[in-house]
Amino acid sequence: MTGMTVIVKTISGWVKVLIFLFGIDIILFGHLTPGGGFAGGVILASSYVLLMLAFGRKFVEANLPLPLASRLDCLGAFLFATVAILGLVFGGAFFTNFLYQRYWPGQALDLVSAGTIPLSNVAIGLKVGASLFLIILTLSSLHRDVGRAEPPGAGKASVARQE
Amino acid sequence: MSRALPAFVVVPLVAAFLLPVLGSKGKAAATLLANLVTIALLALAVACVGHSGVYEVGTWPSHIGIVLVLDGLTSLMLLAVNVVSAAAMLFSVRYMEQYTAKPKYLSLFLLMVAGMNGVVITGDIFNLFVFLEIASIASYALVGFGCEHEELEASFKYMVLGSVASSLILLGIALVYGNTGALNMAYTAKVIQQTGINAGLAFAMSLFIVGFGLKAALVPFHAWLPDAHPSAPAPISAMLSGVLIKALGIYALSRLVFNVFGVSIPVSWVLIALGVLSMVVGVFLAVGQWDFKRLLAYHSISQMGYVVLGIGLGALILAQGGNPLWASLAILGGLFHLVNHAVFKSLLFLTSGSVEMATGTRQLKQMGGLVERMPYTRTACTIASASIAGVPPFNGFWSKLILVIAAVQAGFFGLAAVTVLVSLVTLLSFLKVQRYVFLGELPEELQDTRESKDSMLIAMLFLAALCLLMSLLILVPSLRVAVLQPAVDVLVEGVNHSIRVANL
Amino acid sequence: MLYALCFLLFMIGLYCVVVKKNLVKIVIGLAIMEYAVNLFLIMLGYRVGGTAPIIGRGDIQAGVDHVAAHFVNNAVDPLPQALVLTSIVISLGSLALLISICIRIYDKYGTFDITEIRRLRG
Amino acid sequence: MAIFYILLFFMVIAAIIAVETKDLLSSVICVGAIGFGGSLMFLLLCAPDIAITQIVVEVLGLIILIRATISRDHTFITGEREFFGMVVSLAILLVIFLAGIKVFENLPPFGAPIFAKMAEAPSQSYIRNGLTDTGAANIVASVILDYRGYDTLGEATVLFTSILGATIILRTQSRKRWEELET
Numbered sequence: 001m002t003g004m005t006v007i008v009k010t011i012s013g014w015v016k017v018l019i020f021l022f023g024i025d026i027i028l029f030g031h032l033t034p035g036g037g038f039a040g041g042v043i044l045a046s047s048y049v050l051l052m053l054a055f056g057r058k059f060v061e062a063n064l065p066l067p068l069a070s071r072l073d074c075l076g077a078f079l080f081a082t083v084a085i086l087g088l089v090f091g092g093a094f095f096t097n098f099l100y101q102r103y104w105p106g107q108a109l110d111l112v113s114a115g116t117i118p119l120s121n122v123a124i125g126l127k128v129g130a131s132l133f134l135i136i137l138t139l140s141s142l143h144r145d146v147g148r149a150e151p152p153g154a155g156k157a158s159v160a161r162q163e
Numbered sequence: 164m165s166r167a168l169p170a171f172v173v174v175p176l177v178a179a180f181l182l183p184v185l186g187s188k189g190k191a192a193a194t195l196l197a198n199l200v201t202i203a204l205l206a207l208a209v210a211c212v213g214h215s216g217v218y219e220v221g222t223w224p225s226h227i228g229i230v231l232v233l234d235g236l237t238s239l240m241l242l243a244v245n246v247v248s249a250a251a252m253l254f255s256v257r258y259m260e261q262y263t264a265k266p267k268y269l270s271l272f273l274l275m276v277a278g279m280n281g282v283v284i285t286g287d288i289f290n291l292f293v294f295l296e297i298a299s300i301a302s303y304a305l306v307g308f309g310c311e312h313e314e315l316e317a318s319f320k321y322m323v324l325g326s327v328a329s330s331l332i333l334l335g336i337a338l339v340y341g342n343t344g345a346l347n348m349a350y351t352a353k354v355i356q357q358t359g360i361n362a363g364l365a366f367a368m369s370l371f372i373v374g375f376g377l378k379a380a381l382v383p384f385h386a387w388l389p390d391a392h393p394s395a396p397a398p399i400s401a402m403l404s405g406v407l408i409k410a411l412g413i414y415a416l417s418r419l420v421f422n423v424f425g426v427s428i429p430v431s432w433v434l435i436a437l438g439v440l441s442m443v444v445g446v447f448l449a450v451g452q453w454d455f456k457r458l459l460a461y462h463s464i465s466q467m468g469y470v471v472l473g474i475g476l477g478a479l480i481l482a483q484g485g486n487p488l489w490a491s492l493a494i495l496g497g498l499f500h501l502v503n504h505a506v507f508k509s510l511l512f513l514t515s516g517s518v519e520m521a522t523g524t525r526q527l528k529q530m531g532g533l534v535e536r537m538p539y540t541r542t543a544c545t546i547a548s549a550s551i552a553g554v555p556p557f558n559g560f561w562s563k564l565i566l567v568i569a570a571v572q573a574g575f576f577g578l579a580a581v582t583v584l585v586s587l588v589t590l591l592s593f594l595k596v597q598r599y600v601f602l603g604e605l606p607e608e609l610q611d612t613r614e615s616k617d618s619m620l621i622a623m624l625f626l627a628a629l630c631l632l633m634s635l636l637i638l639v640p641s642l643r644v645a646v647l648q649p650a651v652d653v654l655v656e657g658v659n660h661s662i663r664v665a666n667l
Numbered sequence: 668m669l670y671a672l673c674f675l676l677f678m679i680g681l682y683c684v685v686v687k688k689n690l691v692k693i694v695i696g697l698a699i700m701e702y703a704v705n706l707f708l709i710m711l712g713y714r715v716g717g718t719a720p721i722i723g724r725g726d727i728q729a730g731v732d733h734v735a736a737h738f739v740n741n742a743v744d745p746l747p748q749a750l751v752l753t754s755i756v757i758s759l760g761s762l763a764l765l766i767s768i769c770i771r772i773y774d775k776y777g778t779f780d781i782t783e784i785r786r787l788r789g
Numbered sequence: 790m791a792i793f794y795i796l797l798f799f800m801v802i803a804a805i806i807a808v809e810t811k812d813l814l815s816s817v818i819c820v821g822a823i824g825f826g827g828s829l830m831f832l833l834l835c836a837p838d839i840a841i842t843q844i845v846v847e848v849l850g851l852i853i854l855i856r857a858t859i860s861r862d863h864t865f866i867t868g869e870r871e872f873f874g875m876v877v878s879l880a881i882l883l884v885i886f887l888a889g890i891k892v893f894e895n896l897p898p899f900g901a902p903i904f905a906k907m908a909e910a911p912s913q914s915y916i917r918n919g920l921t922d923t924g925a926a927n928i929v930a931s932v933i934l935d936y937r938g939y940d941t942l943g944e945a946t947v948l949f950t951s952i953l954g955a956t957i958i959l960r961t962q963s964r965k966r967w968e969e970l971e972t
Contacts (some may be wrong), residue, residue, distance in 0.1 A: 026841070031925040034721060034837035036933070038756055042845040049852060070956075071184055077949050078180040080175065084942060087221065094169040095221040095938040100924045114924035117934045120941070127945055128756075131952040132849055135763045136957055139770065139856050176946060183953065220939045227911050229939045262964055267957050274950045289750055293943035296757050297950055300764060304954025307768060310963035312775050316784060317957075319768045323693055326761055327684055330700040333754060334677065337704060340747065341711045341896045344903040344910040366892040593832065670893035672797040676804055678886045683808040685878045691813050691858055695820050698850070699804050702827050706800075709834050712912070715790075715900035719835040720928035722920055724899075734920055742928070743835040744904050744912045747933040751839050759846050762949030765833075766857045767955040773857075778845040779813075 004054055010056035018063035027125035031114045037121040041128025048133050057140055069134045076127025083120050165216025167207055168231040171241065172294075175200055175277035182270040194256055197269040201245065201276065203250040208241040213645050217286070217664060221609070224287070225665050232286035232664060235649025239498065240283040240414050242646070243505040246629065247405040248276045251398035254513050254622035258398060258520060259350055268308065268396075275301035275402065279410040286665070288336050288423070289346045295332070295411050295569050297323050302407055305399045306391045317390035324387045326379035335370035338363050341508070347664030352658045360424065371419055372433060379412020379420045381471060382440040385464050388494065389448075392463065393456035393525070397516020400456060402495050404463040405509030409501055413467065417474050422661040426478040434475030439581060442468030446588045455515045455525045455600070458592065459508065462551065465585060466504045472578070473497020475565050477654065480573055487655055489572045495651045496565035499637060503558040506633060507550040510626035514544040515624065517615040518600060532605030536612040541601045543623040548597060550630045552590035558633040565637070594632045668711060677703035680702065688778045692746045701758040712744025720745040722772045790900075792833060800826040813858045820853045838929045911936075 023043035030036030084095045091098030099138045107113055114155025178200045180234025185193045197449055211233060218231040236513060252272060259265050285291050307318030340346060342363045343354040355364060373384065380388035388408070392400050445465030452458035477494035481487065517540045518533065519525050534541045550559040563586055570579040605612075614620070636642050653660050680703060683696025687688070718741045726738040776784050800823050807819035824847035831840040897903045904910040915928055915936065925931040933941050 031927050031930045031934075032721075033927065034719070034929075035841050036752075036838065036927070036930050038752060039838070039842045039845055042842070042849055046845065046848060049849070067186075073949065073952065074180050074184050077945055078177065079182065080942060080945055081177050084938065085173065085177075088169070091222065093219060094173070094796055095935075095942075097221065097935050105924060113773075114926075114931070117923065117925050117930055120934045120938065121930070124941070125947055128948060131948055132492040135767075135854060135952050135955055136849070136856075138766065138956055139763075139853060176942070180949070221935060223936055226909065227914050228936050260965075263962055264957060264960055267953055271953060271957070273944065274953075277946070287828065289753075290937075290940055290943065293753060293757070293940050293947065296761075296947050297943060298760060300947060300950045300954060303764060303768075304950070304957055307771075307954075307958050308963070310771065310958065310960065315768055315775060315958070319690070319765075319772060322761070322765055322768065323684065323697065326697045326765070327681070327700070329761075330677075330680075330697070330704055333701075333704045334707070336750075337708045337711065337747075338892065338896075340708070340750075341903065343914070344907050346746075346911075361895045363892045363895040364891060539728050669793055669899050670795075670896060671890050672801060674886065674889050676797070676801055676936070678882055678889075679801065679804045679808060682879070682882050684880070686875050687808070689813070691854070692808070692816065694854070694857075695807055695816055698820055699807065699823060702800075702823055704840075706827055708831060709831055709836050709839060711896070712902050712904070713834045713900055714902060714905065717835050719837050721837070722926040722928065727920070729956060734917065739916055742916045744902050745915050745928040745932050746904075746912045748836045748839055748929045749937055749940070751836075752842055752929070752933055753940055755839070755842055755846055756944050757947045759850055760948045762806065762850055763853055763867060764951040764954045767958045768855050769857050769960055778946060 008054050012050050016047045016051050019043060019050065023125070023129070027121050028118065030121040031117045033101055035076065037052060037124025038128055040121070041125040042132060044125065044129035045132035045136065052137070052140065061137065064133065066134065069130045069137070072130035073127060073134060076123050076125075076130060079123035080120055080127060082134060083116050083123060085114065164211050164214030165231070166234045167211065168218045168233055169220070170207060171204060171280035171284055172277050174204065175273040175280070179270040179273040179277065182266050182273070187264055192359065193266040193269055197273060198252055198256065200273060201249040204276070204280070204398055205245040205249040208238070208245040208429045211241060213649070214238070215649075215664070225347050226345065229290050230286040230347065230665070231284045232348075232661075233284065233654050234660070234664060235651070236285055236414070236418070236498075236653040239502065239646065239650040240410060243502045244276065244279045244283065244406045244410055247402060247505050247509045248272075250513070250622045250626050251401045251405070251509060253618050253625075254401070254516070255396075256618035257400040258516055258619055259396065260397065260522065262308065262597035267665060271301045271305055272399075272402075275305065275407070279406060282410050282415060286348050286421075286661075287346050288339060288348060288351065290655075291415060291644075292329070293331055295378070295415065296329060298407060298411055299329065302399070302403060306395045306403075308396055308399070309394065313390075314394045317387075317394035321387040321391035324377055328374040331370045331377075332374035335367040335374065338367035338370070342367075346667070348418070348423050349661040352425070352661045355424060355657055356662070359503070360427070364424065368420075368424055368430060371416065372430070375412050375419075376415040376437060379408045379416065379463055379467060379471075381412075381437040381467065382444045382464065383437075385441070385445070388464060389457055389460045392460035393454060397456075397512055397519065400459075400516070401509035401512035404460065404512055405505045408463070408467060409505060413470055413474070413501065417654060420478065421657050423658070425658045426482040428479065428482045431475050431479035431482050434471055434478060435578075438468045438470075438472030438475050439578065440468070441465060442472065442585050443581065446585045446592070450588060450592050450595075453527050453658070455518065455527055455596070456512065458527075458596065459511050459515060462589065462592070463504075463508055465512045465589065466500070466508065466551065468585075469563065469566060469582070470497045470501045470504065472582070473500060473569065476569055476573055476575070476578075481655065481657065489569060491651045491655045492565060493569035493573065494654050495647060496562055496569050498650050498654075499565065499647055500559070500562035500609070502636075503550065503562050503633060505628050506626055507547040507557075507559060510543060510547040510623060510630065511551065513619070513623050513626065514540050514547065516528070517619055522609050523614045527599040529606065530600045530609065531603035532601070533609070533612065534601040535602075535605065536609070537614045539614060540618055540623065543627040544601070545597065546627045546630050552593050553586045554590070556634065557630055558636075561634055561637045670707065673703055673707045673710065676706070688781045690772065690781060690783075694769065697765070698758065698762060701754070705754055708747040708751050708754070712747040714741065714743050717741050717743040719743065720748065743771050793830065796826050796830050796833070800830075801938060813856070817851065817854045817858055820854065824850070838927070
């Protein structure tokens with residue numbers, strides 16, 4: 001699968017950037033408008049899915065290798081847990097919104113407000129985007145095996161067990 | 164001590180997030196880290212015994228935010244979960260060398276532990292559902308870890324039934340929320356106590372019974388267990404049979420029945436019926452099995468029947484307004500059997516894994532005479548078999564004895580007879596295991612079988628020692644008052660307990 | 668009546684899981700069940716003529732940091748929405764895992780039909 | 790109000806088609822229709838957060854589902870199903886359905902949720918104090934990331950777990966070869 005025609009490729013190259021920016025927008029404004037880390041993360045992932053449909057899997061894998069995506073996945077989850085633990089350290093209890101309550105209340109309805117909520121949104125966005133990218137790419141990399149059913153009991157261990 | 168509660172979830176979660184990053188090069192480091200985590204959690208669980216308290220996540224008071232609750236039942240379950248997970252993790256060090264992708268396995272293992280701990284410590288119904296899903300999804304993936312035909316199929320079956328159960332539970336939670344306007348267990352309990360059970364809550368209760376019954380594999384809902392538990396790698400089978408079905412099924416169900424909805428006569432009868440059915444059907448299906456792990460899996464169903472029977476008997480006595488002393492005796496029997504089963508069934512699965520790794524087969528008829536080749540495994544297996552069959556000095560005997568006494572005291576002579584009968588059939592079935600695996604003639608192709616080494620052996624001997632030592636939990640009064648009695652009191656006190664703890 | 672229709676949707680999903688013999692159909696049944704539960708939760712929190720639980724400039728009383736009464740009296744319940752957000756992501760996760768198991772089973776057996784796959788006893 | 794009925798009927802019909810059609814691909818597309826109907830429903834029920842999430846999740850879910858069905862050898866279902874079993878299970882499901890219908894009469898009527906009547910319900914407190922407590926104007930965001938942030942940690946973990954599980958299930962070689970094992 002090497003991708004589609006030049007027209008599709010060019011246009012999806014542009015649209016991909018727009019979708020990506022839209023995803024970032026959804027994530028960053030998650031505490032003010034509808035959306036948030038999950039919706040934004042899925043949008044980030046779908047921008048790469050578009051790229052995959054237009055250019056083929058190889059191209060996308062060169063852009064964002066699978067091990068890197070896996071690390072980003074772990075990193076996002078870890079960052080979110082870190083925000084929660086920081087609440088324990090600075091705010092007295094796990095998941096305390098310490099930034100808002102203690103240090104930086106901010107102005108309501110501003111982009112930089114609400115303490116740890118935007119930080120959590122970014123972490124979740126990173127995590128969700130990376131993990132969905134990972135799963136779609138992994139699922140489509142199985143393409144080569146299609147229709148080639150192994151004979152039952154092909155694995156060595158299962159043979160040993162059945163006899 | 165309740166300040167330490169989030170650690171039961173956060174520590175394994177953070178470790179699980181870090182492990183896949185280490186990749187295949189850091190395999191030794193990953194194994195070490197995972198073992199440290201489970202051992203630290205075990206130490207923490209031991210330290211939590213005898214304490215109680217409420218932890219408010221995010222400093223929000225209980226009716227707004229999520230609370231974590233530490234009480235007698237929670238600390239008992241934490242102990243059971245973390246003892247078995249420490250042993251199974253230690254066993255995995257060597258056993259999982261035969262598979263690829265070990266760091267990912269360790270990560271999933273820790274996620275499962277975190278999910279179970281989360282289910283046990285939470286005081287919020289929806290939060291219970293979320294952590295139940297973590298533990299379940301990790302277990303679906305782990306059942307299919309071998310990626311062979313049977314594993315995949317068992318995993319699919321398990322996952323479909325598990326997802327149906329999750330949907331039913333979520334619908335039940337939605338109904339509870341729609342009728343009470345809250346999700347906190349104590350607050351919900353208070354509202355239910357004031358308004359009484361209406362049709363919506365009764366339907367929610369039946370959804371919970373079916374949903375958690377599916378998770379616990381009680382008999383009409385047991386179809387997935389005999390496939391899923393044998394297909395998983397041995398340490399995972401030990402975790403699934405040992406603690407997962409208890410933490411996700413029995414614990415969650417009894418928490419909701421006793422501490423949120425309050426006991427009622429119909430629900431108690433349903434529990435007793437489920438218990439007796441599981442006990443009898445499980446054991447008779449087990450007798451005819453020739454696959455070592457499959458036989459153990461069927462016995463899990465049967466032994467879970469004992470636990471549910473004890474809890475149901477207690478609920479019935481309480482609901483009928485009978486003597487709370489007999490109710491607490493029945494519940495004591497059920498809960499003690501729960502922890503006992505956690506220990507001896509996980510030990511049995513570990514020995515079966517040890518045998519399978521050494522011989523390459525699980526079929527009883529292909530083995531024999533392993534007593535000379537694998538003396539330590541044999542000793543561990545004999546101890547566990549004696550425990551599960553209820554042979555006197557071991558822990559299983561005491562819990563079954565208490566159950567029989569409670570049934571007689573409550574006037575259910577038939578139930579007491581069935582309990583003894585099932586125990587005898589269990590004994591018969593494990594004599595068969597002993598006969599075909601360890602005694603008899605050593606087959607030609609198994610001549611060069613070797614005993615399992617280091618980490619596997621330590622894990623098995625640790626659990627075997629526990630099988631003996633746990634009798635002390637019931638025989639030494641001070642230990643009983645410290646560990647078992649608080650757990651029983653939580654259930655006997657019922658709805659009032661959760662309201663009292665939450666200061667509502 | 669709306670609740671009953673929602674429950675009907677749930678039962679259709681359950682019917683599909685119980686009766687159908689195709690792996691993908693079973694997955695679809697599970698997905699339908701999850702939709703129904705999510706919808707039910709959101710419907711529980713709806714108020715006739717309500718507004719979304721998102722505070723705009725007009726909903727803050729001037730000078731003070733308090734929300735205006737018309738917002739408090741009209742906003743729909745935010746709690747079920749939070750629960751449904753969680754549950755949607757959970758169902759996406761389990762869908763991904765289920766489908767990967769299905770694909771692997773297809774690779775091994777060459778079919779999605781559950782009656783041809785059953786090799787396990789009991 | 791009528792629009793809710795229309796949308797729900799649409800979803801139910803789409804669900805019936807999705808369940809009963811023989812072609813897996815159209816079945817999957819019907820699931821997409823249910824999902825988009827649900828998304829519209831969420832929007833009309835004043836839940837824009839959920840509507841956005843539902844629609845994007847729906848798109849990815851559809852891609853995953855289509856990935857499973859397309860380019861398989863036979864996407865048509867040919868098997869016969871046994872009549873008796875189907876009748877029995879239909880009867881059981883019908884009984885559950887009729888029992889369930891009774892339940893909904895006890896719920897507060899649609900459009901008048903229970904929290905509006907309860908002064909101490911958590912949702913009242915979220916709406917009233919959400920902005921001052923957490924500083925977030927989107928009350929749903931303040932619930933998922935602050936009041937009930939612990940749930941969201943669990944949710945992120947569920948996604949992490951299932952992705953990890955899927956990569957494990959999809960790996961090509963699961964057991965080491967014997968020669969690797971002995972060392």
